[in-house]
Amino acid sequence: MFLDTPLYPCDALEPGLGCAVSIKLETANPVRSFKxxxxxxxxxxxxxxxxxxxxxxxxxxxxxxxxxxxxxxxxxxxxxxxxxxxxxxxxxxxxxxxxxxxxxxxxxxxxxxxxxxxxxxxxxxxEDSLDIETCEGAATIGLELVDSKPSFDAVLIALGGGALATGVGHVVKALAPEVEVICVQPLGAPAMTRSFRERRVVTTDSTDTIADGVAGRRPIPAVLDDLLLVADDAVLVQEASIMAGMRMLLDHAGLVVEPSAALGIAAILEDRDRFAGRHVVTIVCGGNVDLAAYHRWVGVAPGHGS
The missing domain is CATH 3.40.50.1100 (Rossmann fold)
Incomplete structure (x- = not known):
């Protein structure tokens, strides 16, 4: 029921992003997330x-x-x-x-x-991301990705506590080491990304982002150690890009997603040159969102377009 979620190329996104994008749809299950x-x-x-x-x-x-x-x-x-x-x-x-x-x-x-x-x-x-089962669950996504055809050049992964990034990352680096593993976090909740860049735990006093699913302040040291083994990069994106990513997924893929699930699209929007001409997979990790807030973020009037 939770395994073998859809993975498909979304050709409609390519003109706006300048690269081929495949979507791994983790919202297609009874709880609408990969968890x-x-x-x-x-x-x-x-x-x-x-x-x-x-x-x-x-x-x-x-x-x-x-x-x-x-x-x-x-x-x-x-x-x-x-x-x-x-x-x-x-x-x-x-x-x-x-x-x-x-x-x-x-x-x-x-x-x-x-x-x-x-x-x-x-x-x-x-404890999410620390308990091995949470990472093993995420790792099954990695197994499904590396078994897919055609192959891809990079995978964009929402970075919060780290279970998704480390679980998928371990599998991808073991079975398809040439694939770039890129983690994405909001600028308003940067603790894990800063920790990754400095190779030590960096905490923040607060968070300020609509992406509630990844808004942690205190990374777990053991999870950071894992992340340093498998991630190639971690990037921060602005709130406006997250909202633009949500709107693109609505307009071009027909998907209503929570902010965390649009982080991958936001990363492409902010650095088109990096991804130009490549085949990128983005994991759409969750679709649980308050619709009133969603309508504000994507600029859609309630009852129209969703």
Whole structure:
């Protein structure tokens, strides 16, 4: 259900971007993001073991995925999230039967609270990007990419906590080392990219981006170590480019995506010369977005064009 998502060339994007773009569509599943590739592994292991209770911190998509995977296996799932997370994501977590606890801060504060809950209650903590299962889930995307025809020159990957980038990156570098692995992060949430460039953990005091799914302030050292092994580059993009990328995916691919999923297109828009004449894959990693905000960002009146 979550494997073998569509991968297809989107010819309509080529004139505006100056390169051939193939889309890996990770929104074509019940939770509309790639996260369930990892939570399916986690939930299967928990269902066959002792404790049936699990907690995670989430910007929204991991929580939905864990709730979905846990519901089908009778697990007790608690998700800790920021009360400022998109209402659509929070509502879906509740609808999937998870206990939702909200904190009055950002994702990194939710991470602290989830760790406290796991410690106090003696239950399994799922930490996105650090737990190997979350990276293994993302790695299956890499396997599907390298098996594809025709081959491609570069893969553009949204960079947040790092599970997607390290999971896909490890596979691509092992099986198709000539492919350039390029991570993309918003200028308003640059901690992991700065860390990659300086080869040490760099934290930020705050974030300021519409791409809530990648808006972390404190990179995990072990994840950075992994990223340094597999990524060729990490770039930062402006908010205007993210919104333009979302609009291009709507206009030319018929896709309503969340901001994180448009980071790859934004990277091409900001550096057309780098990608000119190449075949690039961009991973459309999530489609959970509040429609009112979406309409503001892409400049589409509600009820028209989407």
């Amino acid at each position: 369930a590739r990892g939570t399916e592994v986690i939930a299967s292991l928990l269902a066959g073991g002792g404790s049936r209770a699990v907690v995670c911190a989430s910007a929204g998509n991991l929580g939905q995925a864990l709730a979905w995977s846990g519901r089908g296996r009778g697990l007790d799932v608690t998700v800790v999230a920021s009360r400022f997370a998109p209402a659509a994501k929070l509502g879906r977590i509740r609808a999937l039967g998870a206990t939702l606890e909200l904190v009055d801060g950002d994702f990194d504060m939710a991470r602290e609270r989830a760790a406290d809950l796991a410690r106090y209650e003696g239950i399994r903590l799922v």
